Amino acid sequence: MDIRLTDEEEARIIEFRHDMHMHPELSHREFRTTGNIKAFLSSLEGIEILELPKKTTGVVARLAGGKPGCEIALRADIDAICQTEDNDLPWKSREEGIMHACGHDFHTAGLLGAAMILSRNRDAVPGTVDFLFQEAEETTDGAREMIDAGIFEVIHPAAFFGEHNRPEVPVGKVVCKNGALMAAKTNFVIRIFGRGGHGSMPHLCVDPIVASAAIVQSLQTIVSRNTDPLESVVLSVGSIHGGSIENLVVDKVEMTASIRALSIEARERAVRRMETVVSSTAEAYECRAEIEYREILPLTFNSEDMYRVAVRAAEAAVGSENVIDVPPTLASEDFSVFMEKVPSFFYWIGSGTPGETAYAWHQSRFKADDAGLKVAAEVMAAACFAFAER
């Protein structure tokens, strides 16, 4: 078996990637993208597209290997974000205000590359390989949507592998992290209710703006005073809305906020403290508070067992000298939803061009170097063999 991507195969996924990059689609609307993925997969020997009980904008496909073994799933995400591309590329986004600024085009093309390698080597492939092209990672509800659509009625993987580009890591390197890789996240809305009236008679009103100012300040103490200094927690109020003109006391203020942490315990502690700070501070200012939870994501965490398998696969693809460790980030990733259900591993694939500024995920000048696609493909293909040999 040869897990190397051939030059022709590499050219095919680069071409696919450039076309996908020019035509980015937002979460839940990845129709063109999905059509092209299905067409590409259908051109490969031994790969069958699977139907889920309920429709989604993702794609699930299967390859039956020629050797006995278990079932393994490989996952890529496929959606873009609202961003205007500020790169001067021949294959720059053609869609106004939409861009593959997180490199999900890179992941999709990489997984198609893995599908080509595995299809060509299918007689040597142990067990079954499932290919999962997941919609709506950016809105972080795509993984749950696929589960609700019945993905686990159709596939029964013993392990999941996923990957993400990392512009700060140079092309050719693969990051294998043992433990927490990306943050658990809780997004929420805080509403503070007071009693409106004329600004000249504050004693007859209850001002939620003053209470909100105190809440924003007090929330800052959760990280500085209630969190173990050796833990990583971010608590941010991202927006605050209330009021219209200077001489009216308003009835209501609404804020959106987020808590991120690299451990579930630290996240839960911060959430409980946030609830107390919000309700008690509101009460101190004679207001009423309401908290609505909007988005809750698990931790992206690589277990030691899966780490060992993943390192072997990465070494097979790029050599042990190119398998590295870097600090985690407090960004989050909805692959973590699959991680809660099935033993899983999440890679970062180096996608930075040496000598160029590495613009981070979601920036208008974000780039992921095409040269990393070959690595992305080979690591995923190698993971199937490494898991079978564990």
Ligand code: NI
């Ligand atoms: Ni992403």
